[in-house]
Amino acid sequence: MTAVKPQTILYGFWLSSCTWRVRAALHLKKIPYEERSVDILHEKAQLTDQYRAINPSQKVPALCIVLVRVNISSDGATLVESMAIIEYLDETRPEPPLKPPSPLQRARMQEICETVVSGIQPLQNIGLKGYFETEDKYTAFTKYWTERGLQSLEELLTKSAGTYCVGDQFTKADLCLVPQLYNAVTRHKLDLGKYRTVSQLYEKLLKEQSFEETHPKKVRNSN
């Protein structure tokens, strides 16, 4: 009897920058997967009991994947938090590598990642809307924190960037940067022109296949 190989399932949403990071990583690593849409915008599907069973944080993305283990029968498991997911993928499917070789370069990469994932993203995500009295107050808050984050990114990238965020290798930093800048431009209507290194990188990276193929516009149309 042929064993049915369990699929890799990505729970995400087309507008979610965190999901895009993981989607691009899966594409780069040529890992086949199925994406299941969790409508965090209109339906608030992340708040259902059904989804809570998949991800207790009630956020996207979540990745259901067969664990790579030696000498132990493979079990399916769910991983959450985009940075944890991407690092797991990088450790278990090392090609192409998403980290530079030296500890210092990795630290520079992680500084950029953390500036995005803890410095900007949580302070501008859609889920915050309901906590503000008016839409204007929400917009002002998210715009402010995105701008602050962009300033930090420009400082960091001016020192670290080559062809990519960190030298001349595509890394996790690029995976974090592009989706966040997409939000800055489309959702927060910010002008990236003030940030030379940021805007140059963004323009170039958008043309990378891993971002083109996984772009929110493409995902939205296929769901």
Added chain:
Amino acid sequence: MGDKIDEKPVLYSYWRSSCSWRVRIALNLKEIPYDIKAVSLIKGGGEQHCNEYREVNPMEQVPSLVIDGHTLIESLSIMHYLEETRPQRPLMPQDCYKRAKVREICEVISSGIQPLQNLIVLIHVGEEKKKEWAQHWIMRGFRAVEKILSSVAGKYCVGDEISLADCCLIPQVFNARRFHVDLRPFPIILRIDRELENHPAFRAAHPSAQPDCPPEAAK
């Protein structure tokens, strides 16, 4: 790197900053001697903005760690650098899945909770609403952490070895108490916090043991 390796690392830290605290714990656990230079986030609008500190870290954040001739920022990045360059007393498990679980817990705290209840964000939220706001995000994050712990915790967050997850959790529990969050719904978090309360590395890193801790706050 040569001579720089022999220079004692310098940690720019604020006594009550949970991000600084995480790094203090990791340095202590790995038995890396270091000097502390205190940076007040409050005095004179925040010493992190002054010219002297900006020369160390133009990002005007704490913590920053000057080590091996470089200045590193972002607590998770610093901790992973320490893990890679000083592998003694490892703070990450060997197994990839367990490592993913450690990272999940770190990220839920460092991106899901801390940024939403840190000092400067609360100033923006406003005096009236800040307690309710902080409590909400801490409780939400802790519900998620407790759930993850229910499947992976042993003596500590992930199994029976102290990891970076514990370094992130303990400072967040302190913050939760500061904001009067009811912690009774989180028995595993409470148990781990109690377990590590008297661990020497955690005690030495505690805000009350810091050189810049105000006398009224010291234990």
